[in-house]
Amino acid sequence: MTSRNPHAARRAELLRHMAGIGVDGLLVSNRRNIFYLSAFRGEDSLLLVRRGRSQLITDGRFSEQAEQETRGIEIVVRKKGLMATAAATARRGKVATLGIEAEALTVAQAEDLRAALGRTTLKPVRGLVQRQRMVKDAAELAVIRRAVAITQRAFLDTLPHIRPGMTEMEVAHILDRTMIELGAEGPAFETIVAAGERGSLPHARPTERRIRSGEAILFDWGARLEGYCADLTRLAFVDRIPPIYRRIYPLVLTAQRRAVAQVRAGRKTGEVDAVARGYLKAHRHGKDFRHSLGHGLGLDVHEAPSLARGVETTLRAGMVVTVEPGIYLPGRAGVRIEDLLLVTRKGHASLTSLPRSIEAFLIRS
Amino acid sequence: MTSRNPHAARRAELLRHMAGIGVDGLLVSNRRNIFYLSAFRGEDSLLLVRRGRSQLITDGRFSEQAEQETRGIEIVVRKKGLMATAAATARRGKVATLGIEAEALTVAQAEDLRAALGRTTLKPVRGLVQRQRMVKDAAELAVIRRAVAITQRAFLDTLPHIRPGMTEMEVAHILDRTMIELGAEGPAFETIVAAGERGSLPHARPTERRIRSGEAILFDWGARLEGYCADLTRLAFVDRIPPIYRRIYPLVLTAQRRAVAQVRAGRKTGEVDAVARGYLKAHRHGKDFRHSLGHGLGLDVHEAPSLARGVETTLRAGMVVTVEPGIYLPGRAGVRIEDLLLVTRKGHASLTSLPRSIEAFLIRS
Numbered sequence: 001m002t003s004r005n006p007h008a009a010r011r012a013e014l015l016r017h018m019a020g021i022g023v024d025g026l027l028v029s030n031r032r033n034i035f036y037l038s039a040f041r042g043e044d045s046l047l048l049v050r051r052g053r054s055q056l057i058t059d060g061r062f063s064e065q066a067e068q069e070t071r072g073i074e075i076v077v078r079k080k081g082l083m084a085t086a087a088a089t090a091r092r093g094k095v096a097t098l099g100i101e102a103e104a105l106t107v108a109q110a111e112d113l114r115a116a117l118g119r120t121t122l123k124p125v126r127g128l129v130q131r132q133r134m135v136k137d138a139a140e141l142a143v144i145r146r147a148v149a150i151t152q153r154a155f156l157d158t159l160p161h162i163r164p165g166m167t168e169m170e171v172a173h174i175l176d177r178t179m180i181e182l183g184a185e186g187p188a189f190e191t192i193v194a195a196g197e198r199g200s201l202p203h204a205r206p207t208e209r210r211i212r213s214g215e216a217i218l219f220d221w222g223a224r225l226e227g228y229c230a231d232l233t234r235l236a237f238v239d240r241i242p243p244i245y246r247r248i249y250p251l252v253l254t255a256q257r258r259a260v261a262q263v264r265a266g267r268k269t270g271e272v273d274a275v276a277r278g279y280l281k282a283h284r285h286g287k288d289f290r291h292s293l294g295h296g297l298g299l300d301v302h303e304a305p306s307l308a309r310g311v312e313t314t315l316r317a318g319m320v321v322t323v324e325p326g327i328y329l330p331g332r333a334g335v336r337i338e339d340l341l342l343v344t345r346k347g348h349a350s351l352t353s354l355p356r357s358i359e360a361f362l363i364r365s
Numbered sequence: 366m367t368s369r370n371p372h373a374a375r376r377a378e379l380l381r382h383m384a385g386i387g388v389d390g391l392l393v394s395n396r397r398n399i400f401y402l403s404a405f406r407g408e409d410s411l412l413l414v415r416r417g418r419s420q421l422i423t424d425g426r427f428s429e430q431a432e433q434e435t436r437g438i439e440i441v442v443r444k445k446g447l448m449a450t451a452a453a454t455a456r457r458g459k460v461a462t463l464g465i466e467a468e469a470l471t472v473a474q475a476e477d478l479r480a481a482l483g484r485t486t487l488k489p490v491r492g493l494v495q496r497q498r499m500v501k502d503a504a505e506l507a508v509i510r511r512a513v514a515i516t517q518r519a520f521l522d523t524l525p526h527i528r529p530g531m532t533e534m535e536v537a538h539i540l541d542r543t544m545i546e547l548g549a550e551g552p553a554f555e556t557i558v559a560a561g562e563r564g565s566l567p568h569a570r571p572t573e574r575r576i577r578s579g580e581a582i583l584f585d586w587g588a589r590l591e592g593y594c595a596d597l598t599r600l601a602f603v604d605r606i607p608p609i610y611r612r613i614y615p616l617v618l619t620a621q622r623r624a625v626a627q628v629r630a631g632r633k634t635g636e637v638d639a640v641a642r643g644y645l646k647a648h649r650h651g652k653d654f655r656h657s658l659g660h661g662l663g664l665d666v667h668e669a670p671s672l673a674r675g676v677e678t679t680l681r682a683g684m685v686v687t688v689e690p691g692i693y694l695p696g697r698a699g700v701r702i703e704d705l706l707l708v709t710r711k712g713h714a715s716l717t718s719l720p721r722s723i724e725a726f727l728i729r730s
Contacts, residue, residue, distance in 0.1 A: 108491055
């Protein structure tokens with residue numbers, strides 16, 4: 001039995017997609033796409049994927065790292081410019097139509113490439129690798145599960161340290177440090193710790209605002225591990241739960257449960273969003289839910305598919321998505337509950353397991 | 366007497382350069398260029414510069430900030446996509462040939478723009494605003510001088526805290542924190558604190574390596590203030606100066622002095638580099654000077670002009686450049702001395718004033 005290199009399998013699948021659009025070489029410039037297809041984590045490099053052997057074009061600073069991190073890829077150490085070397089490599093490989101990642105190459109880079117390409121045709125493509133990345137393979141799921149475990153453990157370890165009078169930034173710092181101590185590369189995005197009325201800002205950055213007894217604290221955080229992200233949102237309460245939260249928290253929780261129940265292969269992402277949005281609207285909080293329901297997650301914290309109004313992407317088994325409805329009452333309160341789901345053929349599996357009841361994280365000061 | 370808005374003056378000068386290349390509208394997408402021309406510091410926005418009134422194209426998140434930060438610019442709050450709105454704004458302004466920043470726009474963005482432009486011609490240009498940014502105006506020089514003052518003060522305040530046994534990271538943290546306490550937005554780049562033989566790595570990141578008595582510490586640091594950068598390099602020694610430094614430090618210092626003496630309007634940057642390089646080569650350390658002599662500095666830590674081998678850029682009054690020769694002996698020692706100069710018509714003015722003698726920063730533990 002052969003244990004197949006997941007990166008080689010991903011390149012093989014990409015070659016099938018490339019054939020479908022008439023491209024026999026793809027110059028990958030998006031760094032996360034390069035990592036996804038080759039395991040290389042250096043900078044200032046390009047990956048040329050084609051039948052036969054793919055090539056990683058890099059420079060002397062990264063050549064040793066490239067040899068160590070990749071398998072089955074030829075390392076081309078450039079002596080000329082990056083685009084000139086990429087063009088020469090494509091010509092040497094007899095590429096007839098070279099795809100470029102339109103969203104990850106500047107106009108200047110494309111001009112330089114075109115000038116050096118000779119008779120090879122250049123074809124801008126969009127989202128090709130990103131669409132493939134939507135469905136996670138076993139190697140990716142294993143890493144995401146470990147990232148989630150660190151994310152959850154760090155939260156539980158942080159809660160006992162919280163005291164009234166601490167600032168949002170101090171709490172965020174403890175949570176970030178704990179994730180790193182547990183093995184994360186770092187936070188996957190800037191950790192949100194929003195006290196009291198600041199929870200109404202969907203993207204609040206932690207401030208010097210002090211946490212008080214009788215307040216809610218909204219946490220939105222996640223660890224990055226081996227390039228992959230986790231993303232969770234929970235509320236904690238200090239000493240007691242303010243009445244406004246007794247009213248809106250159950251609405252958000254029910255909206256989330258109803259949306260989660262819709263997650264399965266074959267469903268359109270916009271339909272899942274509509275279930276949560278419709279429920280909150282029926283309870284007169286439609287306008288207080290100011291963002292989309294969720295997003296794909298992997299090497300990027302936000303990646304395809306988007307779970308948003310009107311989006312027609314069909315869920316497929318192997319996709320990993322967040323479901324995170326919220327109610328935001330500016331200057332008063334904010335609730336968001338976010339979990340991470342793996343789409344399966346018959347439904348879904350929750351990758352996150354922290355409890356969701358309103359009493360779950362009641363801190364006694 | 367009118368006190369002229371420096372940003373309006375910069376846009377007026379840019380319009381003259383644009384006329385010279387047959388462009389009657391320039392869509393500025395590089396964030397630092399947008400700040401340079403408008404004082405706007407938000408994200409996801411574009412500046413359309415044209416005769417009459419320039420327009421800043423942004424969205425609801427940044428519209429209030431845009432009104433506060435800019436003067437004499439029309440704020441366009443988009444409801445459609447960024448490129449579609451930019452195209453509509455250019456058409457409404459009757460732009461015939463729209464320049465785009467080839468190095469700061471993706472192929473996908475250019476495609477979207479072209480699709481929405483109608484009869485307006487698209488013309489990719491390179492380095493147009495960057496060339497203008499090489500020569501600093503009075504407002505910029507005032508900020509750079511204040512950034513340098515914070516940079517120097519923070520270093521002097523940090524030295525007394527250094528003790529053998531502290532790690533490079535601990536020292537870097539004190540220096541960074543001190544810059545912020547003195548009013549900086551933060552470090553302009555990742556602060557280098559390299560102990561002993563680690564000074565031979567020109568871009569060493571601070572590590573857990575502990576500083577020992579009898580060692581050199583190489584500092585390369587600078588504050589960012591109101592968007593502008595400072596950049597300095599000095600060596601400190603703990604208790605005593607190792608013999609190897611007694612030999613190579615004076616060579617680097619003389620190389621720097623000779624190069625600095627060449628800095629004046631009219632000189633080619635490559636000629637200045639050649640003076641330092643030639644001196645070190647004559648003393649058998651040509652190969653140990655592994656990088657270019659210096660670089661322009663302003664909103665970017667590294668910007669045009671480059672002071673490097675063979676570069677033909679002519680120095681002009683108002684340019685701000687670093688002069689930073691070095692000798693690197695891998696595994697043994699590294700010396701670099703870096704100062705910041707303002708080019709003047711008859712010579713130069715040093716913006717930095719920390720002493721450069723080998724004994725200047727001898728720390729007693």
